[in-house]
Amino acid sequence: MNGQLDTSVRISNLTLKNPVMPASGTFGYAAEFGRFIDLNQLGAIVVKCITLEPRLGSHTHRLAETASGSVCTIGLQNVGVDRFIRKKMPFLRTLKPPLVVNIGANSVGDFVRLASRLNEVEGIAALEINVSCPNVKKGGMQFGTDPQTIHEVVKAVRRETDRTLITKLTPNVADIASIAKAAVMGGTDAICLINAPLAMAIDIETRRSRLGRNMTGGLTGPAIRPIAVRMVWEAARAVDVPIIGVGGITSARDALEFIIAGASAVQIGTYNLVDPTSLIKTIAGIESYMVRRKITTLKDLIGSLEVT
Amino acid sequence: MDSTGTTNPLFEIVSNVHIVQNYYKLTFNLHGSPIPRPGQFYQIRCSSSTDPLFRRPFSAHSVVGTGDCPAVEILYRIVGNGTKWLRRRRKGELLDILGPFGNGFLIDDGADPVVLVARGVGIASVYMVGEAVRRRDRERRILVLMGARTKERIFYEAECESLGDVFFYTDDGSRGFMGTAPDLLSRLVREKSIPERFSIYACGPARMLKDLARLSGQLNIVGQGALEERMGCGFGACLACACPLKPGEIVRNSQWGKPSLHWSDDGTRVYSLICKDGPVYDLKEVEWDEWTT
Numbered sequence: 371m372n373g374q375l376d377t378s379v380r381i382s383n384l385t386l387k388n389p390v391m392p393a394s395g396t397f398g399y400a401a402e403f404g405r406f407i408d409l410n411q412l413g414a415i416v417v418k419c420i421t422l423e424p425r426l427g428s429h430t431h432r433l434a435e436t437a438s439g440s441v442c443t444i445g446l447q448n449v450g451v452d453r454f455i456r457k458k459m460p461f462l463r464t465l466k467p468p469l470v471v472n473i474g475a476n477s478v479g480d481f482v483r484l485a486s487r488l489n490e491v492e493g494i495a496a497l498e499i500n501v502s503c504p505n506v507k508k509g510g511m512q513f514g515t516d517p518q519t520i521h522e523v524v525k526a527v528r529r530e531t532d533r534t535l536i537t538k539l540t541p542n543v544a545d546i547a548s549i550a551k552a553a554v555m556g557g558t559d560a561i562c563l564i565n566a567p568l569a570m571a572i573d574i575e576t577r578r579s580r581l582g583r584n585m586t587g588g589l590t591g592p593a594i595r596p597i598a599v600r601m602v603w604e605a606a607r608a609v610d611v612p613i614i615g616v617g618g619i620t621s622a623r624d625a626l627e628f629i630i631a632g633a634s635a636v637q638i639g640t641y642n643l644v645d646p647t648s649l650i651k652t653i654a655g656i657e658s659y660m661v662r663r664k665i666t667t668l669k670d671l672i673g674s675l676e677v678t
Numbered sequence: 679m680d681s682t683g684t685t686n687p688l689f690e691i692v693s694n695v696h697i698v699q700n701y702y703k704l705t706f707n708l709h710g711s712p713i714p715r716p717g718q719f720y721q722i723r724c725s726s727s728t729d730p731l732f733r734r735p736f737s738a739h740s741v742v743g744t745g746d747c748p749a750v751e752i753l754y755r756i757v758g759n760g761t762k763w764l765r766r767r768r769k770g771e772l773l774d775i776l777g778p779f780g781n782g783f784l785i786d787d788g789a790d791p792v793v794l795v796a797r798g799v800g801i802a803s804v805y806m807v808g809e810a811v812r813r814r815d816r817e818r819r820i821l822v823l824m825g826a827r828t829k830e831r832i833f834y835e836a837e838c839e840s841l842g843d844v845f846f847y848t849d850d851g852s853r854g855f856m857g858t859a860p861d862l863l864s865r866l867v868r869e870k871s872i873p874e875r876f877s878i879y880a881c882g883p884a885r886m887l888k889d890l891a892r893l894s895g896q897l898n899i900v901g902q903g904a905l906e907e908r909m910g911c912g913f914g915a916c917l918a919c920a921c922p923l924k925p926g927e928i929v930r931n932s933q934w935g936k937p938s939l940h941w942s943d944d945g946t947r948v949y950s951l952i953c954k955d956g957p958v959y960d961l962k963e964v965e966w967d968e969w970t971t
Contacts, residue, residue, distance in 0.1 A: 426947060430922055432918045435731060435908070646911070647686055
C-alpha cells in the first residue's frame with residue numbers, strides 16, 4: 371500500500387485498514403478463499419449466516435443466472451452455531467482482519483440465544499443481524515420489513531452482546547429510511563444494505579420456476595447495484611451510524627459509488643464467486659483512484675456526493 | 679495466485695477449432711497447473727463483461743502435449759452467450775480459468791469390460807476415462823454408448839471408435855438404436871452382447887443417469903456418473919450446487935476429497951456439493967427422484 375494513503379475507515383469502535391470486505395454467504399467460512407487471496411489484506415472477514423441449529427437450506431436447483439445477476443436461494447444452509455464455534459473459529463481466529471459473524475433466526479428468542487452464545491466466543495469482532503429471515507410468529511414475514519419488529523429484534527440482540535452490532539437490511543420495503551431509523555433506535559452500531567431483492571425467473575419451455583420447488587429467490591449481482599446505491603444514499607441521509615454498502619459491486623469503480631453515496635465500507639458478494647480475487651483488486655483500485663484524485667484520506671470521500 | 683495475489687492465472691489458448699455442427703474443441707496450456715483427472719472440470723470465464731456473469735464449467739477431455747508443455751482439451755457445444763464468446767477466442771489469447779476442480783472418475787483396474795455411456799457433449803469426460811484405461815491396459819475391452827437426440831447431433835464417431843466398440847443411439851432412431859442409453863444397455867445385456875459383469879462410466883443429462891442408476895441396481899453392476907450442472911463458484915463457497923444423496927448409500931473412498939456433506943437434523947436427508955463431492959458420483963448414491971424434480 372502507498373504509505374501516503376489512509377484507506378482506513380471506522381465502523382463504530384472497529385477500525386478497518388481498508389473499507390473492503392466480503393458479503394455474507396458468498397465467502398463460505400473464509401478458508402475457501404485462502405487459496406486465491408491473502409485473507410489478511412481484507413478490511414474485514416464476513417462469514418456465512420449462522421443459525422442456532424444446523425440448516426440443510428433450500429431444495430436443490432438453487433441458482434438461476436439472469437442478466438448481469440442471478441436469482442438465488444441457498445436457504446441459510448450452514449453448520450449451526452456449535453459446529454461453527456468448534457470447527458470454523460479456530461482457523462478464523464488466526465486471521466488478522468476483524469471477524470463479522472452474520473446471524474439468522476426465525477424468532478426473537480433464537481436471535482437472543484445465538485447472540486448470547488457468540489458473545490462468549492473469542493475472536494468475533496462484530497455480529498451482523500440478518501433481518502431478511504422470515505419471522506415465524508408473524509406468518510413468515512421478514513423481520514426487516516416492519517420498523518417495530520426490526521426495533522424489537524435489534525434491541526433484544528443488543529442486550530446480549532458487547533460486540534459491534536451491524537444490522538443488514540432487506541430492500542423489500544417501501545421506506546428504507548424508517549427501517550434504518552428503527553434499527554438505530556434499537557441500538558445497532560451500523561447499518562448494512564442491501565440484501566437481495568426478492569425475484570423470480572421462469573423456464574418458458576417447462577413453464578416452471580428456474581429455481582424448481584423453491585419458486586423464488588433473491589436477485590444478486592451487478593443487476594441490483596443502482597438500487598443498492600440509491601438505498602445506501604437514502605439510509606445515509608436518515609441515520610448517523612456508519613453504513614456498509616453492498617449490492618452488485620465488481621470493482622473499485624462500483625465500490626466508490628457506494629462510498630460517495632455515504633457508505634463507510636463496502637461488501638462484495640456475488641462477484642467473489644466469479645472472480646475470487648475481486649476483493650483484493652477492489653482495494654488496489656480504490657488506492658489508485660485516491661492517488662489519481664489526490665485524496666489522502668478515504669474518510670474524506672464518504673458521503674461526498676455533490677448535490678446541486 | 680500469482681506473486682501479488684491480485685489476479686487469477688491466465689491460460690494461453692493453443693487452439694480453438696470447430697469440430698462439426700455446433701461442437702468445438704479448445705486446447706489451452708497448463709503452465710504448471712495440475713494435470714486433470716478424468717471427470718474433473720474447469721471453471722472458465724466466458725465473458726468480458728458481467729453478462730454472462732458466472733464462469734462456465736467444462737470437463738477435462740484430454741491431456742495432450744508432452745514434457746514441459748502439457749495442454750488440456752475441452753469439448754463444448756454452443757448453447758448460449760458464454761459459449762458463443764468462447765468460440766470467438768483465437769490461438770494465443772489468454773483465458774481466465776480456475777481448476778481443475780471436483781473428484782474424478784475412479785477407474786477400477788479390475789473392470790472389464792468398461793462401458794462408457796454418453797449423450798452429446800457428455801462424451802468429453804468419459805472419453806478421457808477410455809484414454810486412461812487404454813493407457814493402462816491395451817487388452818481391456820471398452821464399449822462406448824454414444825447418443826443424441828438425432829443423427830445430426832451425433833459427433834466424435836471416429837474418436838470413439840478408436841477407443842473400442844461403439845453403439846449409437848438416438849431418440850428418433852435416425853442413427854443406431856432408437857431410444858435411450860439405459861434401454862440400449864439393457865438390450866445389450868439381454869442379447870448377451872456384453873458379459874454380465876462390467877463397469878459403467880457415464881456423463882449426460884440427469885434423466886439418463888437416473889435411468890442408468892436404476893438399471894445398474896437391477897443388474898447389480900457398479901457405475902459412476904458425472905452430473906452436468908451449472909454452478910456458482912465451482913470451489914465450494916456458494917453452496918448453490920447442492921445435490922441430494924441417499925443417506926444409506928453414500929460411497930466415498932480415499933482418492934476423493936473429504937466430503938462436504940450436510941445432514942438434516944433427523945439424519946434422513948443429506949446434501950453434497952457437486953463442485954467438491956462430485957461432479958462424479960457413484961450411480962447408487964444420488965437421490966435421483968429429488969434431483970430430477
